[in-house]
Amino acid sequence: MKQVTIYDIAKEAKVSVATxxxxxxxxxxxxGSTRAKIEELxxxxxxxxxxxxxxLLKKETGIIGVIVPDLTNPFFPEVFAGAEEEAQQSGHTFLLSNSIGDYAxxxxxxxxxxxxxxxxxxFLGGRINLKNCDEHLVQELVQHASVIPTVLVNGGLRNTNLIRVATDESVGTALAVRHLIELGHTEIGFIGGESHMTTTSIKLRAFRKTMKDEGLEIRDNWLLPDSFSIDSGKRQMLKLLEMEERPTAVFCVNDYTAIGAIKAATEAGLTIPTDMSIVGFDDIPLAHHFIPELTTVSQQAHELGRMAVQVLKAIMKKEKVKQLTSLAPQLIVRQSTGARSGQKKVSSN
Amino acid sequence: MKQVTIYDIAKEAKVSVATxxxxxxxxxxxxGSTRAKIEELxxxxxxxxxxxxxxLLKKETGIIGVIVPDLTNPFFPEVFAGAEEEAQQSGHTFLLSNSIGDYAxxxxxxxxxxxxxxxxxxFLGGRINLKNCDEHLVQELVQHASVIPTVLVNGGLRNTNLIRVATDESVGTALAVRHLIELGHTEIGFIGGESHMTTTSIKLRAFRKTMKDEGLEIRDNWLLPDSFSIDSGKRQMLKLLEMEERPTAVFCVNDYTAIGAIKAATEAGLTIPTDMSIVGFDDIPLAHHFIPELTTVSQQAHELGRMAVQVLKAIMKKEKVKQLTSLAPQLIVRQSTGARSGQKKVSSN
DNA sequence: GGGTTTCATGAAAGCCTTTACATTCAATGA
DNA sequence: TCATTGAATGTAAAGGCTTTCATGAAACCC
Known part of the structure; x- marks a missing residue:
């Protein structure tokens, strides 16, 4: 069935296409009468x-492209929802692609x-490497950004000035680690995250710094990056449990790995948080419903999405925008962390 | 910066745009030499x-539109991932929209x-009502489908012959309910789902039928539709717990509500499955990691997505397709269901 | 009542490709 | 040697819209 065009309408209404x-x-x-006629048709x-x-004519499509590493991780749909909300007002729609961290x-x-x-x-999700990065993609991205307004969400790129919107993951990590320390933990591990990803390296660095600032020892064999999946959390927790000495608390790069870690620990007979404290990152909706409820760092995913679109729109309008829009993370204390066993809880006031 | 066009290239290469x-x-x-020159430019x-x-010329865009009720429910990203996989081969991309169940x-x-x-x-997710449906949307959808190839995933529409790809949710529900019955449960509740949604009404009908077939009584006040969120699961479980008489097992319309139900029951001091059995639907990735692990009905979300795109492509190629492609669900028994307490487990062989 | 606005409309160019058709030129075959 | 063929390329139309410019008619002002 042939689509009807503006010409068909014009013809039948006996007016020109311009009208x-x-x-x-x-x-x-x-x-009025002409308009009515046309509207009727x-x-x-x-x-x-x-x-x-x-x-073709106006040189704008009303489409925003979104590249997400893994839509299957609940954090991203949350960001997307925020983005959508903001985009709605201006009538933009999304072309969505899941890259699964695959550079090609x-x-x-x-x-x-x-x-x-x-x-x-x-461009979502810190999949952009800080180091070891695929030079090709980086160049492509930079060049690309010079043609099409682009914003990176939670990803950074050394030596480029791409516009970014990001949670301050350093601060977030510090918040989480300090929380563990305040609970009396001194032996703390680090689980998850592909080590060449921005987000992992930021968190790892902040972890190290916080530990050092607090005068605590960092045990290299308790630093266990892997990936961002639940299974990777399980896997690394299992590794930890097999060690002769193990930490009493663990910082996980995201809630998925935290859930995996808790699962593995629980299956091994530990009770969380009595036997071990675990803190996650992201505050996915489920964090609040998991058993035990997850102590985590909220990224305000929704807001992050909104901001990204807001900034993007500003760029499109050729407005001046900050190179980095930073969102403050927030520590959400729930049930998966507790005082170091054998030690009473340090009061927080 | 003006985008360069085929004319610019042609001009500089001293050939026509056709070349x-x-x-x-x-x-x-x-x-060869001309080609080289052009490629270089x-x-x-x-x-x-x-x-x-x-x-504009070819009358095809390579874009597939996807309308999802709630990307925040992990089931949908899973379907989407499957769809993407299938679409990749043919170079299709997705325009994604989250409707949040909002007809407008x-x-x-x-x-x-x-x-x-x-x-x-x-069109994903059974948001199309069987009854009480918004006539306007239905008509629009039907009319729409006559112009653009359309497939409904897990949604049906009485009196229309829109092409569908769907899990056999009736069978799935029966599987789950029979499983509970085999475990010795006779007092079974039903939680979650907006009652005017296809998926809810299918499940509710199958629930009733199975109970009836097995000669069990259906208590209307144990039939508690609500929505599809974790919170709705919590809410309805709470309601159940306040009753004088309550079921020993509950069927939940999806894993999210099941998780909510478990959470509420656990908080109320019950142990799952000892004190109550709970079965979900979907088999989201987390079902397998939740504590306790969820007994649920797998929908093969990934496959569902693939199929949807496959069928869609067939329609686009004007091939003849079945009006309904049905996928068999599968019962996955894990930890959230167990023998009715005070009664020994019925052996299954 | 003639000049100036304002309103309503039309004609046609332009946006960037693809493609049917036309053309040129060299090679092939009898 | 001349017609035929095939390769390489060019010309121009089409695809469906927006928008500038132009025009005619009606309304306004003094």
């Missing part, structure tokens, strides 16, 4: 102007998005 | 042909997708 366009966009006065044929043709795919998607002339791109 | 187009699409032989300017212009939004998104001339639409 139809005018009622469509309400861009100039049209006589639009209704009749259920006519929808071809966005392709319009975009990220590259490919970036390319598709340029072809499709999206109005802007949001 | 450039030919090397771009490899659609006709081009002399494409490289130099990092030229990407404008997909908009191409689509669904309608709006549908409209946007038509404007954007997506090649097809996947």
């Amino acid at each position: 139809v366009s005018r009622v469509l966009n309400d861009t100039a006065p049209v006589k 639009i209704q009749k044929y259920n006519f929808q102007p071809n966005a392709m043709a319009r975009s 795919k990220e590259s490919e998607y970036l390319s598709i998005m340029r072809e499709k002339r999206v109005d802007g791109v949001i | 450039v187009s030919r090397v771009l699409n490899d659609t006709a032989p081009v002399k 494409i490289q130099k300017y990092n030229f990407q042909p404008n997909a908009m212009a191409r689509s 939004k669904e309608s709006e998104y549908l409209s946007i997708m038509r404007e954007k001339r997506v090649d097809g639409v996947i």
Whole structure:
């Protein structure tokens, strides 16, 4: 069934396409009777102007491209929801791609998005390496950003000045580690995160710094990066449990690994937090419902998404934007952390 | 910075745009030296042909529109991932929208997708009512489907013959309920699901039928639809716990409500499954990691997504497709269900 | 009542590709 | 040697819209 065009409408209404366009966009006065006639026909044929043709002319598509590492991790849908909320007001829609941390795919998607002339791109999730980074992708991204407004969310790139919106993960990590220390823990481990990812290296660095600042020893064999999945949390906790000496508390790079760690520890017969304290990061919706409820660092995922779109829109309007918009994380104390056993809880006031 | 066009390339290479187009699409032989020259220029300017212009001509965009009720429920990202996998092969990308079960939004998104001339639409998640349905949306959807290839995933619509891909939720529900019965339970409740949604009504009907077939009594005040969130599971479990008589087992419409139910029961001092058995639906990744691990019905979310795209592609190619592609669900027995207390477990062989 | 606005509309160019058709030129075959 | 073929390339239309410019008609002012 052939799509009806503005010409068909114009013809049947015995007016020119210009007039139809005018009622469509309400861009100039049209006589009441003419307008009525045209509107009736639009209704009749259920006519929808071809966005392709319009975009071709206006050089804007109303589409924002989003590249996400793993939609399966609840943190990202949350960010996406925030982004969507903000985008709605301006009528933007999202072209979404899951890169699963695969550089080739990220590259490919970036390319598709340029072809499709999206109005802007949001690159989510710290999948951009700080070091060891794939030079090719980086260059591509930088070059790309010079053509299409781009914002990085929770990802950074040394030596580039790409616009970013990010949680201050350093502060968040410090918050979590200090919380453990205040509970009396001195032997603390670190679990999860691919070590060449921005987010991991930021957290690891902050972890080290906080420990050092507090005068605590860092045991290298308790530093166990892996990936961001639940299973990786399990895996590394298992490793920890096999050691002769093990920490009394663990910082996990995200809630998924924290859940995995708790699961493994529980299965091994430990009670959380009595036998071991575990803190996560992100505050995914489930953190609050897991048993035990997760102590974690909230990233305000929703807000992060909103901000990303807000900043992106600003760039599109050629407004001046800060290179980095930083969101403050917040420690959420729940049930998975407790005083170091054999030691009474340090009061916090 | 003005985007470079095929004209710019042609001009600098001293050939016509047709020739450039030919090397771009490899659609006709081009002399080696000419090709080299053109390719060099494409490289130099990092030229990407404008997909908009191409689509306008070819009448296909390579975009599939996806409408999801709630991306925040882990089931949907899983489906999406499957869809993406299948779409990748044919180079399709996704325009994703979260409707949050809001009819106005669904309608709006549908409209946007038509404007954007997506090649097809996947409508996810049983948000289409069987009864009490918003006539307007239904008509719109049906009409829409006559213009753009459309597939409904886990949603049905009485009196329409829209193409569907769905888990057999009736069978799944029966599987779960029979499992409870085999464990010795005779007093079984039903929690969650908005009652005007397809998925809820299918499950509720199957629940009733199975109970009846097995000669068990259905207590209306143990039938507690609500929504699909964790909180709704909590809420309804709380209600159940306040009753004088309460069931010994509960079927939940999805894993999220099951998790909520378990949480509430646990907080109230019950032990799952000793004091109460709870079964979910979906088998989200977390089901396997929750404590206790969730007994649930697997929907093969990933496969569902793949199938949806497969069927959609078939429709696009004008191939004949079945009106309903049904996927078999599978009962996954884990830790949240057990023999009715005070009664020994019924052996299953 | 003639000049100036304002309103309502039309004609046509332009956005960037692809592609059907036309053209040129060299090689092939009888 | 001349017609035929095939390769390499060019020309121009089409795809569906927006928008500038132009025009005619009606309304306004003094």
